[in-house]
Amino acid sequence: MKQVRAMDTVEQSQLFHSMLRIRRIEEALARKYAEQEMRCPIHLCVGQEAIAVGVCAALNQTDLVFSNHRAHGHYLAKGGGLAELVAEVYGRETGCCGGRGGSMHLIDLSVGFMGSTPIVGGTVPLAVGAAWAATLKRNRQVTVSFFGDGCFEEGVVHESLNFAALHKIPVVFVCENNDFSVYTRRTERQPDRPMFEIAQAHGVEAATGNGNDVEEVFNIATTAIDKARCGLGPQFLEFRTYRWREHCGPNFDDDLRYRLPLEIEAGLNACPIAHYRSKLTKANGLSGLDIDRYELEIQAEIEVAFNFALSSRRPGIEDANRKVYA
Amino acid sequence: MLIAKYMPELEQRSLSFAEAVREALEQVMEKDPRVIVIGEGVPDPKAIFNSTIGLRDKYGTGRVFDMPLAENGLTGVCIGAALNGLRPVMVHQRIDFALLAMDQLVNNAAKWHYMFDGKASVPLVVRMIVGRGWGQGPQHSQSLQAMFAQVPGLKVVMPTTAYDAKGMLISAIEDDNPVLFIEHRWLHDIQDIVPEEYYRVPLDQGRILHEGDAVTVAAFSYMALEALTAAKALRTELGTAIEVLDMRSVRPLDVGLVLNSVRKTGRLIVADTAFRTGSIAGELISQVVEQAFDKLKTHPVRITLPDHPAPTSYFMTEHYYPGPQTIIDEVLKLVGVDRHSDGYKKLCAVTQRRGPHDTPNREFSGPF
Numbered sequence: 001m002k003q004v005r006a007m008d009t010v011e012q013s014q015l016f017h018s019m020l021r022i023r024r025i026e027e028a029l030a031r032k033y034a035e036q037e038m039r040c041p042i043h044l045c046v047g048q049e050a051i052a053v054g055v056c057a058a059l060n061q062t063d064l065v066f067s068n069h070r071a072h073g074h075y076l077a078k079g080g081g082l083a084e085l086v087a088e089v090y091g092r093e094t095g096c097c098g099g100r101g102g103s104m105h106l107i108d109l110s111v112g113f114m115g116s117t118p119i120v121g122g123t124v125p126l127a128v129g130a131a132w133a134a135t136l137k138r139n140r141q142v143t144v145s146f147f148g149d150g151c152f153e154e155g156v157v158h159e160s161l162n163f164a165a166l167h168k169i170p171v172v173f174v175c176e177n178n179d180f181s182v183y184t185r186r187t188e189r190q191p192d193r194p195m196f197e198i199a200q201a202h203g204v205e206a207a208t209g210n211g212n213d214v215e216e217v218f219n220i221a222t223t224a225i226d227k228a229r230c231g232l233g234p235q236f237l238e239f240r241t242y243r244w245r246e247h248c249g250p251n252f253d254d255d256l257r258y259r260l261p262l263e264i265e266a267g268l269n270a271c272p273i274a275h276y277r278s279k280l281t282k283a284n285g286l287s288g289l290d291i292d293r294y295e296l297e298i299q300a301e302i303e304v305a306f307n308f309a310l311s312s313r314r315p316g317i318e319d320a321n322r323k324v325y326a
Numbered sequence: 327m328l329i330a331k332y333m334p335e336l337e338q339r340s341l342s343f344a345e346a347v348r349e350a351l352e353q354v355m356e357k358d359p360r361v362i363v364i365g366e367g368v369p370d371p372k373a374i375f376n377s378t379i380g381l382r383d384k385y386g387t388g389r390v391f392d393m394p395l396a397e398n399g400l401t402g403v404c405i406g407a408a409l410n411g412l413r414p415v416m417v418h419q420r421i422d423f424a425l426l427a428m429d430q431l432v433n434n435a436a437k438w439h440y441m442f443d444g445k446a447s448v449p450l451v452v453r454m455i456v457g458r459g460w461g462q463g464p465q466h467s468q469s470l471q472a473m474f475a476q477v478p479g480l481k482v483v484m485p486t487t488a489y490d491a492k493g494m495l496i497s498a499i500e501d502d503n504p505v506l507f508i509e510h511r512w513l514h515d516i517q518d519i520v521p522e523e524y525y526r527v528p529l530d531q532g533r534i535l536h537e538g539d540a541v542t543v544a545a546f547s548y549m550a551l552e553a554l555t556a557a558k559a560l561r562t563e564l565g566t567a568i569e570v571l572d573m574r575s576v577r578p579l580d581v582g583l584v585l586n587s588v589r590k591t592g593r594l595i596v597a598d599t600a601f602r603t604g605s606i607a608g609e610l611i612s613q614v615v616e617q618a619f620d621k622l623k624t625h626p627v628r629i630t631l632p633d634h635p636a637p638t639s640y641f642m643t644e645h646y647y648p649g650p651q652t653i654i655d656e657v658l659k660l661v662g663v664d665r666h667s668d669g670y671k672k673l674c675a676v677t678q679r680r681g682p683h684d685t686p687n688r689e690f691s692g693p694f
């Protein structure tokens with residue numbers, strides 16, 4: 001097994017760039033949403049970028065990822081096409097699902113992003129099955145399942161953990177713990193005990209960490225993915241984080257008062273990007289000029305993607321009845 | 327829009343469908359301490375599209391619950407609580423989430439009374455909301471009533487008006503059987519006259535929403551409203567009177583009401599909110615054909631969703647949902663009216679939808 005080693009500055013800048021890119025894309029979607037042309041639910045991952053980026057950076061291109069309703073970050077971090085994402089949210093023919101899915105259904109098989117769906121828990125056993133298939137086919141692929149703390153309550157998650165442990169399946173369960181399911185706090189849904197210990201009780205090796213520290217996520221994920229790949233069985237990772245914006249939609253919803261002002265402030269202060277930026281600039285790994293350049297490049301890329309989406313053909317009802325069967 | 331005037335005189339208080347549901351819950355909880363309410367988001371700031379607002383403040387954390395994301399397990403828990411004397415009301419923000427609870431609903435709730443020789447029953451109500459619009463797509467906008475209605479032992483209702491929502495929810499909670507109470511999301515904001523007192527509406531009867539003798543249009547849930555719009559336009563523009571039946575219940579089906587109407591009109595259209603194949607529209611037509619074949623002047627017609635999942639894209643859903651125009655066209659085909667006439671053109675202009683096709687009203691700015 002590989003030893004986790006200190007990252008070099010190039011790798012660090014890549015992590016930073018990847019998080020910044022996701023943030024700017026989410027913000028662009030949020031800004032444009034007000035124009036009423038993206039007519040589908042969107043669940044933005046602003047504030048949670050480090051988990052998607054840290055985990056996916058530890059995967060190979062051929063490894064697989066399944067995800068949930070809050071999927072933009074996972075999709076982009078795995079290398080999913082930006083233009084196809086934006087076009088999908090705009091309901092265009094060039095979207096990654098041809099407009100059938102919208103934000104809640106993303107796919108890019110060319111980079112191993114196997115699919116994201118909004119029925120909570122729906123894709124967790126699929127990740128186990130895909131990883132199982134890899135072992136039955138005797139290849140060394142690892143599959144990651146991204147889900148939230150709310151999803152951890154679904155029975156199917158525990159059935160999946162049990163089966164994965166039984167067959168030593170190379171799947172990595174990544175639980176993004178932002179403490180909320182919609183507006184409901186975890187304390188109203190779960191007893192006071194750590195989720196990762198439940199995974200351990202299923203016989204799954206588990207670790208937990210700060211989901212807003214991208215290097216910590218990367219290091220923990222690297223170890224876990226490596227173990228899974230070496231046949232040591234499924235891994236469960238719980239990362240604490242914070243969702244900045246409303247559960248569904250482009251706005252902030254602090255006016256609803258389901259989160260306390262102090263809590264919101266602490267959440268915003270834990271910004272994974274701001275922290276990493278100051279860490280890297282202090283260590284001289286990243287200059288203000290680098291960051292300016294990233295911003296410009298990302299901005300340009302976003303513009304291209306939006307232009308692509310908005311100039312793409314609008315599908316019609318005549319497209320809608322195709323592809324029901326293979 | 328007001329649907330029907332039930333109390334034409336005196337104070338005509340109107341409530342929205344969602345407010346009527348809330349009032350029913352409040353009044354049954356007041357009357358019967360065995361009633362509890364549970365669901366994901368029930369006490370949260372959005373209160374299930376405002377249908378459970380204030381219930382926790384009034385009845386406390388011992389009767390009004392949020393719940394873990396565990397639809398199957400918690401349905402079983404509610405069935406168990408019902409078997410031991412409570413009357414749980416469970417809520418799913420989308421009917422699609424209730425699919426996770428299919429085993430408990432179909433194998434336990436539906437069968438308990440029968441398989442144990444009537445020694446026990448399951449007085450459980452499950453509210454399920456059908457989504458539509460704003461790109462909710464393949465997994466958040468299904469209309470699955472036929473799937474549940476196929477199961478003996480379950481009652482399945484789909485009220486259309488706020489008046490019926492209140493009266494039928496009260497009846498459902500008082501009923502000793504499992505009742506699935508299906509609400510179309512686009513009905514939630516629609517107003518109707520709703521009396522303040524505690525009242526019941528039966529769970530097994532449709533009703534006539536608009537009288538006529540040309541064609542019977544038996545409609546379910548939101549489609550009853552669409553049929554009413556069609557009926558009004560047909561009457562004013564062409565002088566054609568169709569009979570609109572708001573079926574209100576899916577299991578049992580009030581076939582008697584439809585037969586009576588068909589004896590008068592000789593023509594039947596069934597308008598459903600669901601996929602075509604295996605729809606309750608098909609079931610209703612079978613029963614009418616079996617019992618009154620000789621009364622039909624022409625073949626019956628189903629108006630349903632096409633047999634493919636709901637796409638998300640605004641452009642793909644534009645012609646996905648049938649509406650008043652679909653109903654009008656089918657009516658005119660059955661009665662043989664020339665669709666090139668000026669009257670028809672005027673009619674189309676009247677029923678033409680204004681504003682986007684994917685929102686329940688023009689104020690809505692997404693997402694659901």
Ligand SMILES: Cc1ncc(C[n+]2csc(CCOP(=O)(O)OP(=O)(O)O)c2C)c(N)n1
Nearest residue numbers: 070118119120148149150151180181182423
């Ligand atoms: C089976 C099912 N139940 C309920 C929902 C409604 N719902 C959508 S997202 C969500 C919250 C999920 O919380 P979590 O898993 O913690 O993810 P987060 O939104 O915090 O990222 C809920 C309840 C659903 N989509 N599917």
